[in-house]
Amino acid sequence: xxxxxxxxxxxxxxxxxxxxxxxxxxxxxxxxxxxxxxxxxxxxxxxxxxxxxxxxxxxxxxxxxxxxxxxxxxxxxxxxxxxxxxxxxxxxxxxxxxxxxxxxxxxxxxxxxxxxxxxxxxxxxxxxxxxxxxxxxxxxxxxxxxxxxxxxxxxxxxxxxxxxxxxxxxxxxxxxxxxxxxxxxxxxxxxxxxxxxxxxxxxxxxxxxxxxxxxxxxxxxxxxxxxxxxxxxxxxxxxxxxxxxxxxxxxxxxxxxxxxxxxxxxxxxxxxxxxxxxxxxxxxxxxxxxxxxxxxxxxxxxxxxxxxxxxxxxxxxxxxxxxxxxxxxxxxxxxxxxxxxxxxxxxxxxxxxxxxxxxxxxxxxxxxxxxxxxxxxxxxxxxxxxxxxxxxxx
Amino acid sequence: xxxxxxxxxxxxxxxxxxxxxxxxxxxxxxxxxxxxxxxxxxxxxxxxxxxxxxxxxxxxxxxxxxxxxxxxxxxxxxxxxxxxxxxxxxxxxxxxxxxxxxxxxxxxxxxxxxxxxxxxxxxxxxxxxxxxxxxxxxxxxxxxxxxxxxxxxxxxxxxxxxxxxxxxxxxxxxxxxxxxxxxxxxxxxxxxxxxxxxxxxxxxxxxxxxxxxxxxxxxxxxxxxxxxxxxxxxxxxxxxxxxxxxxxxxxxxx
Amino acid sequence: xxxxxxxxxxxxxxxxxxxxxxxxxxxxxxxxxxxxxxxxxxxxxxxxxxxxxxxxxxxxxxxxxxxxxxxxxxxxxxxxxxxxxxxxxxxxxxxxxxxxxxxxxxxxxxxxxxxxxxxxxxxxxxxxxxxxxxxxxxxxxxxxxxxxxxxxxxxxxx
Numbered sequence: 183x184x185x186x187x188x189x190x191x192x193x194x195x196x197x198x199x200x201x202x203x204x205x206x207x208x209x210x211x212x213x214x215x216x217x218x219x220x221x222x223x224x225x226x227x228x229x230x231x232x233x234x235x236x237x238x239x240x241x242x243x244x245x246x247x248x249x250x251x252x253x254x255x256x257x258x259x260x261x262x263x264x265x266x267x268x269x270x271x272x273x274x275x276x277x278x279x280x281x282x283x284x285x286x287x288x289x290x291x292x293x294x295x296x297x298x299x300x301x302x303x304x305x306x307x308x309x310x311x312x313x314x315x316x317x318x319x320x321x322x323x324x325x326x327x328x329x330x331x332x333x334x335x336x337x338x339x340x341x342x343x344x345x346x347x348x349x350x351x352x353x354x355x356x357x358x359x360x361x362x363x364x365x366x367x368x369x370x371x372x373x374x375x376x377x378x379x380x381x382x383x384x385x386x387x388x389x390x391x392x393x394x395x396x397x398x399x400x401x402x403x404x405x406x407x408x409x410x411x412x413x414x415x416x417x418x419x420x421x422x423x424x425x426x427x428x429x430x431x432x433x434x435x436x437x438x439x440x441x442x443x444x445x446x447x448x449x450x451x452x453x454x455x456x457x458x459x460x461x462x463x464x465x466x467x468x469x470x471x472x473x474x475x476x477x478x479x480x481x482x483x484x485x486x487x488x489x490x491x492x493x494x495x496x497x498x499x500x501x502x503x504x505x506x507x508x509x510x511x512x513x514x515x516x517x518x519x520x521x522x523x524x525x526x527x528x529x530x531x532x533x534x535x536x537x538x539x540x541x542x543x544x545x546x547x548x549x550x551x552x553x554x555x556x557x558x559x560x561x562x563x564x565x566x567x568x569x570x571x572x573x574x575x576x
Numbered sequence: 577x578x579x580x581x582x583x584x585x586x587x588x589x590x591x592x593x594x595x596x597x598x599x600x601x602x603x604x605x606x607x608x609x610x611x612x613x614x615x616x617x618x619x620x621x622x623x624x625x626x627x628x629x630x631x632x633x634x635x636x637x638x639x640x641x642x643x644x645x646x647x648x649x650x651x652x653x654x655x656x657x658x659x660x661x662x663x664x665x666x667x668x669x670x671x672x673x674x675x676x677x678x679x680x681x682x683x684x685x686x687x688x689x690x691x692x693x694x695x696x697x698x699x700x701x702x703x704x705x706x707x708x709x710x711x712x713x714x715x716x717x718x719x720x721x722x723x724x725x726x727x728x729x730x731x732x733x734x735x736x737x738x739x740x741x742x743x744x745x746x747x748x749x750x751x752x753x754x755x756x757x758x759x760x761x762x763x764x765x766x767x768x769x770x771x772x773x774x775x776x777x778x779x780x781x782x783x784x785x786x787x788x789x790x791x792x793x794x795x796x797x798x799x800x801x802x803x804x805x806x807x808x809x810x811x812x813x814x815x816x817x818x819x820x821x822x823x824x825x826x827x828x829x830x
Numbered sequence: 831x832x833x834x835x836x837x838x839x840x841x842x843x844x845x846x847x848x849x850x851x852x853x854x855x856x857x858x859x860x861x862x863x864x865x866x867x868x869x870x871x872x873x874x875x876x877x878x879x880x881x882x883x884x885x886x887x888x889x890x891x892x893x894x895x896x897x898x899x900x901x902x903x904x905x906x907x908x909x910x911x912x913x914x915x916x917x918x919x920x921x922x923x924x925x926x927x928x929x930x931x932x933x934x935x936x937x938x939x940x941x942x943x944x945x946x947x948x949x950x951x952x953x954x955x956x957x958x959x960x961x962x963x964x965x966x967x968x969x970x971x972x973x974x975x976x977x978x979x980x981x982x983x984x985x986x987x988x
Binding site for chain 3: 781
């Protein structure tokens with residue numbers, strides 16, 4: 183009992199001593215956010231014809247797929263009865279914001295990402311099915327679905343279909359992550375979560391984190407491949423990151439100002455929490471280090487003429503800080519929302535375990551996993567368009 | 577006492593305490609086959625609860641009885657029902673001091689001084705069996721639900737353990753049972769009230785501070801009580817359709 | 831393989847794959863949705879009965895007075911008349927079911943009475959409260975008071 187009461191201050195309802203959602207649930211919106219953001223970056227090229235980001239188009243799609251495959255794992259690991267998760271598909275409760283996740287997820291995975299990647303890669307798949315050796319050959323053959331038609335007419339069909347799918351994909355990506363925001367934003371019992379702004383704040387922070395991830399991956403991958411970076415592409419991505427970040431920051435500030443000005447019954451409690459227990463992750467990491475600094479760095483590259491080298495360094499730093507900031511934002515939403523009592527009279531502490539099912543170790547492994555998957559995907563379906571694919575594919 | 581007299585007394589006292597359906601249910605209970613209790617039609621009932629703060633003495637009987645009856649974990653810190661002690665200095669309803677040592681299970685050792693300019697009282701808490709339950713709304717699979725007779729129940733064989741309902745309850749009434757990894761909460765002693773018995777907490781309450789009521793039964797005293805008292809539900813701004821009515825609820829209680 | 835749909839053949843194949851997936855899903859749904867789900871609402875109907883099947887620990891006053899009919903007589907008119915037996919005596923369904931096998935234990939009055947009657951400022955002011963040590967020293971409450979009717983003094987009480 184003493185260990186449970188440790189870190190509790192003021193009055194909490196007895197059942198509230200234990201935090202319900204752990205660091206794994208922090209990963210869930212973080213990872214789905216990366217998916218949605220990466221996809222939206224990819225669709226910039228496809229739908230909005232931003233030609234300069236073309237070098238990252240396929241990388242962004244594969245990144246989205248790699249992260250999407252991992253997205254349900256933290257949820258699965260967190261469940262008291264993981265073996266019952268199929269019930270979400272069998273008897274989804276339509277009134278539940280969570281029930282539809284399975285369907286939104288499947289829709290997005292199958293109907294959007296897999297289809298779009300397949301259509302875009304079909305010419306490569308057919309070529310690889312005919313040239314590859316070893317067991318991989320069978321995989322490529324399976325992926326052709328037995329159709330080797332890569333005539334100009336067939337590719338035109340693919341391009342048109344891919345365009346339509348991207349068109350559907352953009353609202354789907356918005357849905358996927360706006361929806362994750364709604365899971366939190368619709369909990370009326372929790373004033374830290376309950377705001378109609380939540381889905382849209384989640385969405386824009388998702389776009390920000392996705393763009394930053396693809397930007398960093400592109401920089402890292404070109405360096406690993408010892409290829410030359412396309413600065414026009416990088417500058418454009420950074421510009422979009424800057425724009426999306428401004429919208430995201432404005433929305434978050436709107437939420438904050440609104441809370442402070444309205445100062446409803448929960449205000450004193452939340453205010454105290456932000457100034458004490460959440461001060462480091464919220465004020466220092468999320469707002470200053472993870473938002474204001476990268477915004478300043480990105481603004482600097484827009485205002486001042488920097489050398490390519492300096493710009494690359496600035497982008498890399500801004501990108502990393504952005505991801506740290508967005509992760510802190512997810513942390514502050516998920517964990518912060520459970521640190522205060524719904525009686526508004528007390529606070530508890532989150533004690534993260536290490537090597538338990540919901541501890542730090544599985545969280546770290548789950549964060550590494552998408553990069554492993556991405557590495558495999560890149561080997562399987564090389565996304566590079568600068569004429570070096572032949573050597574990487576072999 | 578001879579057998580005949582005992583039987584006669586048993587019959588007459590039974591008539592005193594039980595009527596109609598309740599009595600038939602009770603007989604099935606005594607035969608040791610409670611699940612066979614006949615005559616209980618879910619559509620004929622709509623259960624609610626009255627909690628009279630003016631009568632609660634903070635003895636903790638309800639907390640102990642509930643844990644006993646429903647096999648609630650004693651440790652570490654889970655409760656289907658618990659009692660809070662409020663201490664409101666000088667009518668400052670925004671800053672009450674509240675405590676609930678072990679949920680009130682061991683009673684409340686005296687902590688405040690008489691005449692310190694504050695008012696003190698006990699507030700028993702439990703699931704409010706809301707008619708528009710946020711917990712039922714958010715359950716992704718239908719593992720928690722509102723029964724046709726107005727009781728919010730859990731299906732532990734179907735619960736995923738996603739904990740969304742725990743987040744959604746504004747009153748902190750739900751917990752994850754560490755033994756089953758599924759959610760648990762007050763069932764309004766569904767196994768008792770459907771057999772004509774009252775809940776364990778009401779059974780154990782020495783002052784009738786908690787009284788179970790059937791809102792669909794026109795003869796139930798709950799109607800008279802609600803007519804003659806100024807009652808309130810917890811957190812009315814949550815609009816959960818709570819069916820746990822408090823008499824004498826102070827504005828500081830949340 | 832024959833090409834049936836011209837240059838859209840591969841799309842048709844993909845569509846067939848999706849269709850197959852949906853069929854598999856529908857089959858799984860038909861097989862695995864538990865029986866009785868959705869009869870009364872979005873839940874397993876059997877869960878109602880399972881909730882009812884939980885064993886009873888508190889027998890209820892009616893069961894007690896079946897045998898102990900003298901107690902209500904004693905309590906009549908007193909401050910404890912409306913208190914249900916198991917409020918003080920604890921859960922006794924097992925005892926009611928088989929009194930020979932399961933003995934009821936008489937509660938310790940010094941502990942029991944204080945639970946309700948020890949002074950506490952949070953208790954309603956009109957509720958009778960007394961400091962047991964001050965009031966009776968080491969003496970058991972039941973030395974003077976009849977537990978079932980406490981205003982009734984026992985013979986020989988001071």
